[in-house]
Amino acid sequence: MFVDVPSKLICEHTFQVFLDKNGVVRGYQRVDFQVGKQREIPQAESRQNLTGFRCKLCDLPMNFQIDDEKSYVFKQRMDDFLGSALVKYQVAHVEGNEMHLNTVIVDATGEFLGHIDAYAVPLSEFLADGKVTMNEPNLIFGPEGYVPLKTHKFLEILLFLNTKHARILELISPGSLNIVEVGRLVEEKVQETKKIYLNISENVLLNIADKNFRIWISGDNILVASINTEGFLAAFDMIAKQLVQKDFEEIVERTEPLKIALKFLEKPQSSSKDLHTFFRLYSDDRLFSRIRVKYPENIPRILERLKKEFKTGSELLDPFLNGQKSLIEILGSDIITRAWELFELIDFIDRRKLLS
Amino acid sequence: MAFNGTKAWIELMKLGRSVGQLRKDIDDFFKGNILSAFKKVGLFSYLQIPRHKREICDFLHVTDEDLFSQVLAIFLKDKVIKQTRDRYYLNQKISDSVPKPQIFEESLVELFKNYAAALPGRLQGKYISFSSGFNLYDWDDALTSRMYTQIRKSAFAFANVTRKPAYFLDVGCGNGHATSAIWFEYFRRNHFQDGKRMKIFGIDPDESLINIAQGEFPRRISKFSKMDVDEILKHEKFFPHFQIGDVQKIPFEDNFFDVVYASQVLHWVDPKKALLEMLRVTRPGGKIFGTENFYPAANVYNDLHFKVVEGARGLFWKKELVKWGKECGAKSVKIVTPISIFLIEKRADKRFAASTPVRDINTAPTISEDKTQPDMGVDLQKANTFPRVRHGE
Numbered sequence: 001m002f003v004d005v006p007s008k009l010i011c012e013h014t015f016q017v018f019l020d021k022n023g024v025v026r027g028y029q030r031v032d033f034q035v036g037k038q039r040e041i042p043q044a045e046s047r048q049n050l051t052g053f054r055c056k057l058c059d060l061p062m063n064f065q066i067d068d069e070k071s072y073v074f075k076q077r078m079d080d081f082l083g084s085a086l087v088k089y090q091v092a093h094v095e096g097n098e099m100h101l102n103t104v105i106v107d108a109t110g111e112f113l114g115h116i117d118a119y120a121v122p123l124s125e126f127l128a129d130g131k132v133t134m135n136e137p138n139l140i141f142g143p144e145g146y147v148p149l150k151t152h153k154f155l156e157i158l159l160f161l162n163t164k165h166a167r168i169l170e171l172i173s174p175g176s177l178n179i180v181e182v183g184r185l186v187e188e189k190v191q192e193t194k195k196i197y198l199n200i201s202e203n204v205l206l207n208i209a210d211k212n213f214r215i216w217i218s219g220d221n222i223l224v225a226s227i228n229t230e231g232f233l234a235a236f237d238m239i240a241k242q243l244v245q246k247d248f249e250e251i252v253e254r255t256e257p258l259k260i261a262l263k264f265l266e267k268p269q270s271s272s273k274d275l276h277t278f279f280r281l282y283s284d285d286r287l288f289s290r291i292r293v294k295y296p297e298n299i300p301r302i303l304e305r306l307k308k309e310f311k312t313g314s315e316l317l318d319p320f321l322n323g324q325k326s327l328i329e330i331l332g333s334d335i336i337t338r339a340w341e342l343f344e345l346i347d348f349i350d351r352r353k354l355l356s
Numbered sequence: 357m358a359f360n361g362t363k364a365w366i367e368l369m370k371l372g373r374s375v376g377q378l379r380k381d382i383d384d385f386f387k388g389n390i391l392s393a394f395k396k397v398g399l400f401s402y403l404q405i406p407r408h409k410r411e412i413c414d415f416l417h418v419t420d421e422d423l424f425s426q427v428l429a430i431f432l433k434d435k436v437i438k439q440t441r442d443r444y445y446l447n448q449k450i451s452d453s454v455p456k457p458q459i460f461e462e463s464l465v466e467l468f469k470n471y472a473a474a475l476p477g478r479l480q481g482k483y484i485s486f487s488s489g490f491n492l493y494d495w496d497d498a499l500t501s502r503m504y505t506q507i508r509k510s511a512f513a514f515a516n517v518t519r520k521p522a523y524f525l526d527v528g529c530g531n532g533h534a535t536s537a538i539w540f541e542y543f544r545r546n547h548f549q550d551g552k553r554m555k556i557f558g559i560d561p562d563e564s565l566i567n568i569a570q571g572e573f574p575r576r577i578s579k580f581s582k583m584d585v586d587e588i589l590k591h592e593k594f595f596p597h598f599q600i601g602d603v604q605k606i607p608f609e610d611n612f613f614d615v616v617y618a619s620q621v622l623h624w625v626d627p628k629k630a631l632l633e634m635l636r637v638t639r640p641g642g643k644i645f646g647t648e649n650f651y652p653a654a655n656v657y658n659d660l661h662f663k664v665v666e667g668a669r670g671l672f673w674k675k676e677l678v679k680w681g682k683e684c685g686a687k688s689v690k691i692v693t694p695i696s697i698f699l700i701e702k703r704a705d706k707r708f709a710a711s712t713p714v715r716d717i718n719t720a721p722t723i724s725e726d727k728t729q730p731d732m733g734v735d736l737q738k739a740n741t742f743p744r745v746r747h748g749e
Contacts, residue, residue, distance in 0.1 A: 273589075302493070
């Protein structure tokens with residue numbers, strides 16, 4: 001949407017501010033021609049389908065058109081109320097050197113039903129030498145060639161957001177999802193929720209775009225998950241609490257191991273070792289790297305012992321111990337079902353200080 | 357007790373050979389190892405011509421003349437060399453092959469070969485570490501061998517300590533294989549229950565072995581019990597407490613344990629000092645038991661293998677153990693089988709309740725501050741979350 005800023009409000013010029021759906025100023029433009037001293041604020045009655053109300057902060061009349069997305073900052077469908085579909089809109093106007101943002105509820109026909117809240121933001125926060133001052137939100141795709149998981153047995157969507165740098169990492173999502181939009185809505189919801197609750201760090205349920213999302217927050221990080229099997233929540237909650245505390249850059253760097261760790265969670269039965277195994281899959285490079293045994297002359301003896309200890313065949317151990325292949329290269333996706341055993345094997349080798 | 361002695365013998369006989377034959381095989385191996393080590397450095401070629409002791413010392417660059425004299429005396433007594441007046445010369449052909457005892461796993465053979473090979477260097481003052489290099493792997497492997505298992509079973513048959521719950525210390529627990537087996541024996545007998553005075557502790561000076569003991573305990577128990585690791589983890593609060601610790605400075609309070617176990621440990625340390633420490637931490641009336649090779653039955657070549665590790669005093673006499681034990685508060689010292697299995701009972705007399713002749717004040721953590729009631733003053737809850745104390749910290 002755009003908002004007219006009359007002359008003398010900020011400077012001697014009249015100009016228009018462009019806002020995106022998050023209320024973020026995207027830029028401004030000078031007005032080429034101006035008729036009359038000041039443009040009248042259109043009245044609700046003078047235009048068709050116009051929803052009119054008064055600003056909760058300054059009592060000036062405001063309006064917007066429900067079928068014109070340029071006339072409001074954002075809209076969000078709310079739960080049905082006594083059989084009526086209600087929609088929330090945020091609408092802005094400029095008064096003095098402030099922008100007033102009103103969140104209102106209207107019904108399906110566009111009739112104004114009431115305010116949710118309103119707040120003022122100084123224009124100076126948005127405008128500095130005519131440049132956009134907020135960070136440009138980015139969709140991070142992870143390392144080159146990274147493809148997020150399209151499906152997961154228990155998780156429909158999993159996103160990792162960093163609000164400080166306005167970045168979103170897609171971990172699990174069906175291809176059709178507008179990730180940036182979901183990310184923005186989540187962040188907005190979080191900001192709203194923060195106004196109410198002192199602590200929302202754990203497992204908050206949010207409804208966004210008709211979908212339930214669980215969120216976990218730590219500092220600037222938000223982990224967003226849409227869980228399709230509620231029974232999975234208890235197990236995932238423990239993982240999410242730790243995952244959200246990781247550094248965003250680290251998560252981006254380790255997207256591939258993280259995908260394997262997430263796939264590991266699809267196994268049929270959970271156990272007390274799962275949390276440990278998940279984070280080992282995420283952080284331990286030894287599943288993915290080739291090893292070098294310090295005592296190559298003793299590899300046959302080590303191999304025999306490992307075969308006895310772990311009931312693992314030569315076809316796996318031979319190329320692994322000889323440094324020809326990593327475990328992931330040997331086992332491929334089977335590595336997931338054998339993760340615990342393989343970590344035991346690696347730890348066994350490591351504790352005996354056999355690696356160079 | 358006589359019956360327990362018989363049970364100890366039975367366990368040893370399960371090794372499948374007569375104990376006499378077993379001993380001979382092992383003795384031949386130890387002798388072959390030592391001779392092979394000196395052959396490799398050219399000693400026996402050098403002794404084709406009679407040499408003065410001083411010449412031999414110079415040839416081998418000996419700095420530890422006492423140990424060299426011991427080696428020479430062993431070779432002489434065993435007629436490997438002969439002496440004519442003040443000169444020594446080779447008396448027999450030294451074989452290139454070393455017979456391997458059937459009962460020794462490859463890892464144990466490799467370990468002793470390494471220790472023997474280090475003896476010429478040891479004469480020059482160079483020690484080796486107990487578990488340096490690949491020795492760590494070999495020790496870990498050897499300690500899981502059937503021979504050590506049967507020796508342990510023999511000791512337990514003699515000491516008969518698992519009928520009652522106890523505070524049990526395994527000194528020199530190594531990789532925790534035996535400790536795990538002991539834990540499982542107590543577990544099988546249902547001794548691990550809230551409120552019971554039952555806890556197993558394992559100490560070893562080698563950090564790598566302690567890491568193995570700690571990290572692999574659930575998996576070991578899973579192997580012993582065929583139980584799933586998840587099921588075993590439910591009993592985590594009863595798991596043994598492993599920590600770095602030296603038997604000569606046991607990092608526990610006086611009279612803390614009901615039972616102290618030391619298998620094949622004493623020859624790696626100063627045995628008297630270790631015995632005093634074990635008696636110190638054992639409660640009055642408590643038991644110390646384990647296995648050791650004693651003279652006169654012990655083999656002198658075997659003894660030489662231990663001398664290469666710094667701090668190891670090597671083998672000692674059966675009568676010395678009895679003497680030290682009685683001097684320091686033991687009610688009785690019993691030894692059976694040639695391996696040998698020993699059992700020491702500490703006097704119940706309160707005069708011996710807290711004998712601390714060699715205790716270093718820095719090594720004693722405080723579990724119970726109430727030293728007037730050593731048996732009763734231990735808080736089980738605290739013991740399950742026992743603070744770790746390491747020497748040198």
